[in-house]
Amino acid sequence: MSLTTRTVFSTGQQETAIRVPLELHGVPLPPPKTTLQKLRDKVSEIFFPDDPLHQLKNKSFKTKLILGLQYFFPIFQWLPGYGFDLFRSDLVSGLTIASLAIPQGISYAKLANLPPIIDSSFVPPIIYSVLGSSRHVGVGPVSIASIVMGAMLSEFVSPTDDPDLYLKLAFTSTLFAGVFQASLGIFRMGFIIDFLSKATLIGFMAGAAIVVSLQQLKGVLGITHFTSKMEIIPVMSSVFSHKNESKKKPRLFWVSAAAPLTSVIISTLLIFCLKSRADKIPKIGQLPKGLNPPSVNMLYFHGSHLALAAKTGLITGMLSLIEGIAVGRTFASLGNYQVDGNKEMMAIGIMNIVGSCSSCYVTAGAFSRSAVNYNAGAKTAMSNIVMATAVLVTLFFLMPLFYYTPNVVLAAIIITAVIGLIDYQAAYKLWKVDKLDFVACLCSFLGVLFISVPAGLSLAIGISVFKVLLHITRPNITILGNIPDTQIFQSLERYTNAVRIPSFLILGVAAPVYFANSTYLQERILRFIREEEERIELGRERLLKCLILDMTAVTAIDTSGIDTIYELGKTLQKRSLQLALVNPVGSVTEKLHKSKALDLFSSNKGLYMSVGEAILDITAAWKA
Amino acid sequence: MSLTTRTVFSTGQQETAIRVPLELHGVPLPPPKTTLQKLRDKVSEIFFPDDPLHQLKNKSFKTKLILGLQYFFPIFQWLPGYGFDLFRSDLVSGLTIASLAIPQGISYAKLANLPPIIDSSFVPPIIYSVLGSSRHVGVGPVSIASIVMGAMLSEFVSPTDDPDLYLKLAFTSTLFAGVFQASLGIFRMGFIIDFLSKATLIGFMAGAAIVVSLQQLKGVLGITHFTSKMEIIPVMSSVFSHKNESKKKPRLFWVSAAAPLTSVIISTLLIFCLKSRADKIPKIGQLPKGLNPPSVNMLYFHGSHLALAAKTGLITGMLSLIEGIAVGRTFASLGNYQVDGNKEMMAIGIMNIVGSCSSCYVTAGAFSRSAVNYNAGAKTAMSNIVMATAVLVTLFFLMPLFYYTPNVVLAAIIITAVIGLIDYQAAYKLWKVDKLDFVACLCSFLGVLFISVPAGLSLAIGISVFKVLLHITRPNITILGNIPDTQIFQSLERYTNAVRIPSFLILGVAAPVYFANSTYLQERILRFIREEEERIELGRERLLKCLILDMTAVTAIDTSGIDTIYELGKTLQKRSLQLALVNPVGSVTEKLHKSKALDLFSSNKGLYMSVGEAILDITAAWKA
Secondary structure (H helix, E strand, O other): OHHHHHHHHHOOOOHHHHHOOOOOOOOOOOOOOOHHHHHHHHHHHHHOOOOHHHHHOOOOHHHHHHHHHHHHOOHHHHOOOOOHHHHHHHHHHHHHHHHHHHHHHHHHHHHOOOOOOOHHHOHHHHHHHHHOOOOOOEEEOOHHHHHHHHHHHHOOOOOOOOHHHHHHHHHHHHHHHHHHHHHHHHOOOHHHHHHOOHHHHHHHHHHHHHHHHHHHHHHHOOOHHHHOOOOOOHHHHOOOOOOOHHHOOHHHHHHHHHHHHHHHHHHHHHHHHOOOOOOOOOEOOOOOOOOOOOOHHHOOOOOOOHHHHHHHHHHHHHHHHHHHHHHHHHHHHHOOOOOOHHHHHHHHHHHHHHHHHOOOOOOEEEHHHHHHHHHOOOOOOHHHHHHHHHHHHHHHHHHHHHHHOEHHHHHHHHHHHHHOOOOHHHHHHHHHHOHHHHHHHHHHHHHHHHHOHHHHHHHHHHHHHHHHHHHHHOOEEEEEEEOOOOOOEEEOOOOOOOEOOOOEEEEEEEOOEOOOOHHHHHHHHHHHHHHHHHHHHHHOOOOOOEEEEEOOOOOOEOHHHHHHHHHHHHHHHHOOOEEEEEOOOHHHHHHHHHOOHHHHOHHHOOEEOOHHHHHHHHHHHHHO | OHHHHHHHHHOOOOHHHHHOOOOOOOOOOOOOOOHHHHHHHHHHHHHOOOOHHHHHOOOOHHHHHHHHHHHHOOHHHHOOOOOHHHHHHHHHHHHHHHHHHHHHHHHHHHHOOOOOOOHHHOHHHHHHHHHOOOOOOEEEEOHHHHHHHHHHHHHHOOOOOOHHHHHHHHHHHHHHHHHHHHHHHHOOOHHHHHHOOHHHHHHHHHHHHHHHHHHHHHHHOOOHHHHOOOOOOHHHHOOOOOOOHHHOOHHHHHHHHHHHHHHHHHHHHHHHHOOOOOOOOOEOOOOOOOOOOOOHHHOOOOOOOHHHHHHHHHHHHHHHHHHHHHHHHHHHHHOOOOOOHHHHHHHHHHHHHHHHHOOOOOEEEEHHHHHHHHHOOOOOOHHHHHHHHHHHHHHHHHHHHHHHOEHHHHHHHHHHHHHOOOOHHHHHHHHHHOHHHHHHHHHHHHHHHHHOHHHHHHHHHHHHHHHHHHHHHOOEEEEEEEOOOOOOEEEOOOOOOOEOOOOEEEEEEEOOEOOOOHHHHHHHHHHHHHHHHHHHHHHOOOOOOEEEEEOOOOOOEOHHHHHHHHHHHHHHHHOOOEEEEEOOOHHHHHHHHHOOHHHHOHHHOOEEOOHHHHHHHHHHHHHO
């Protein structure tokens, strides 16, 4: 067959082709389904793409029960087999991240304009260790969410003039964040967070970072060169930039992990020694000893600021969720295991719901901690429990030591943290690989910098969506030619060895045919025909007799699209040009049949499985 | 070659394949382009898909000038060659549509809560005949735009309490509509109107129709059976339903065209004869004789209602534009000539701008008139001039005759007109062919019916866009198998004769890989692998060794997508599974190269032009 096709395609002598009996494959419909079945399939595709219950298939009830328990409380997956060896490594890593957690907790709280509460490193980690499915995530406040909460709340409520209300709003928005996150997980709407593209986030974080740095800068004037010495959090940025960096130099991580604590200790000692002369330097001052009281009574469900709390909760929840999930996925892929996005969301959500009642603000899997945790050799979520215990001890016995810690150090920690969020390499890569992504990135950057956090975000989302729509509105159409000695047809532009088939115009359409592009497609295809006819005239070649549409890449079609095809066929008939549709996908074939658009074709000789067969069959028909 | 591939594919004895020297085609990059070139190409694709200047290529300056003149004033295309024969047919058709125009003009004005001004059938047609590129369009007010204007304006300004302000707003919004339409044309943003899908409009029109009928019904009570006798405007609906109906029974058109006029005449005479006893029946009453004064002074650019005028203008402009363009395209395709969407927009826009200064409200190519015009044998836009003249004569001499025309008749005309907009067959077809389109249709219907016109529209647009996004978020992935005796790979589900290739899993991805679906794709593909491995275990088949991604239908990719591919490759490496990418389109290949994602593959042996070549090459490598 390839022989006959060869002769047909390269030189136009069809004789040989005709002599060979040619059996066509035809274009079958997909197996019939009822509307209900289709709906069910679609729904399960949308909400359960990972088929979460596949483990339970044909198991005994008891096993099902255990598996179900393990599904909802992953701690039961590892606790039974938990031994001393595992604990030793978890102990080390747990203490390591605790040393990072305390100064970070204080600084990030400051970032959110909150009093230095570090409970957020106590309750949430314990809950996560029960519910979370990642083994390496270190739970705690995340810079980006802290920034946004600070920015959004203090826009309307001053943390200095009305600290009580501010605190209430912080806890309330944490609750909202948690509810939002948990419900995303429960209703399996995980895919929603996918709509914040990486490009958007890079720009967004850079913008936020600059805003915050400017806020904090006044606190650090004079000691900038000192802060530049501790490169603690640049790793945070890499959560959204390249993901296995963290594997490269584990030692460096330990250093960077120790850096904040050491700097805090050193500076505190320094101030303590010369306290007589340094009493003008602002310090943290008295810290509440022990756990803060439960904050259920501080939740705030009435009055004018409820909407603000809800909005803040939504956005901070979204952002922390994105970092949390991304972190989980990152280390899962490093440790070569899977984390279930929707389950993670539930865990993080519940963590924040409980957190909001125990005076914690928004937390998630923080990248810096998780990276440190992973590199300090954490094996299970136990390391979170260890950290929590260490933090508890600190809360009860070591807090007074922080009395002399100068604020400048915290400001410095913050600035280096957020400066690390500016990921110019990633931005440059965007520019190199995908200009439109870069534009989206730039817009969210400028939006956050010059308008506001929500404005910047929605702007960026808008652009990302617009980009998708643009791709749909102006789909790519390419002229195809035959690759000699094969039945393969490829773009004439790319494959220089591809050859045109005389008196055929073969167009490959690459997009779903929707209301948004049906008109364009029709006019564009007619233009292709016009140009082809002009070309033929110049070259005195054989007249154009048939248009073949390769629909392999037409991934979907709607009613407008169907009409377009129908009208195109009509128009071509008027010009006595033949139309053939090649290899439409299942759903498209189905709709073509249902909509009677195929009445165009005498005896349905218009659908072919491959361009090659179409050409052979049509030329044969011409001969006959 | 097909022979060797046959042996390889169906039975797994690669020997024969290895012996045959196999030359691979490789996957070339698209011809290199600078960013600027790419940008230029993209822009010209977006704004000039029809390549408007193609006629001017290599012509003398004089010809260019003439062509340019003809481009902007299509009248110069046909006027030079205009003769008596043409005029005769244009005269007949012009008078015919005039007879339709007068009662329609009065009714539609009523529909928009405006005084019975029928100037809208005088000035705009003349302008269109100079600027418009369609030969058969009959210009006049369109029901849908009249409805919307009436609904939106009277929501805030009562046409009875403050008729003057209402009139001002009507003219102003007409101006806005015109400016909006013209600028869409000038900036070649024609594709924007494509975002109102047909499905949306069907629902929208049905909803609007019901709303209006209910408003008007009180006027007709008692004579409903009479109104049901005149099927004048159901044809209007068919503008968005099947398009060459109008060709079927031309005679009936003439009848339906005459219907309104006759009914008006009959009823008027009736009332006139028994005026003594019928003076309780509300009539049109005194109509202004002659042309209304220019309305420039009535344009309204200040005060609280400006926004309302702008909004109304935008929406009515959009709707009339859609009908206008659709009508133009319909009859162009019947008459086998092209109309330029953007040019039409300019024509309609300018028409409305001028109209707003000569006391006309929004007009466009009305379907009913155009259909009548076409079937009465119109040859050129001259028929519009004829109509305009006839209307002018009426305005000056025949208006008093309408004194006795009872309002009920107008109400009746309106109701039959709008009832005709309810296109249940089309809705049923939507349900049959595309359920989601039907939902969009339903939502716009209910939205308009129970909320408001703009709400209904935006709801429907939202759904249509969501539908597109949904398609992107959950792309279709199919397992492919080889069609025996060919190099073609097709869905195993659809093609029952397709066979799996031992130790290969071949997945066809059908969608652009974007931030919105990259995570989903990764997890879904991993699930496919898991399920395949389970299947293999059950069947004790040869172990899975290689995953082939057929990227033919991956129409585009962004940076998130690139990362996904890269991470997928990494994960597979960990499981010692091989990955091969087949036939990525130009832009995707380019980005893969730029982003270094191909570092995955030792010596870039990961890109293949066809699945067949990939399998042959990889199996050969295994043998070696």
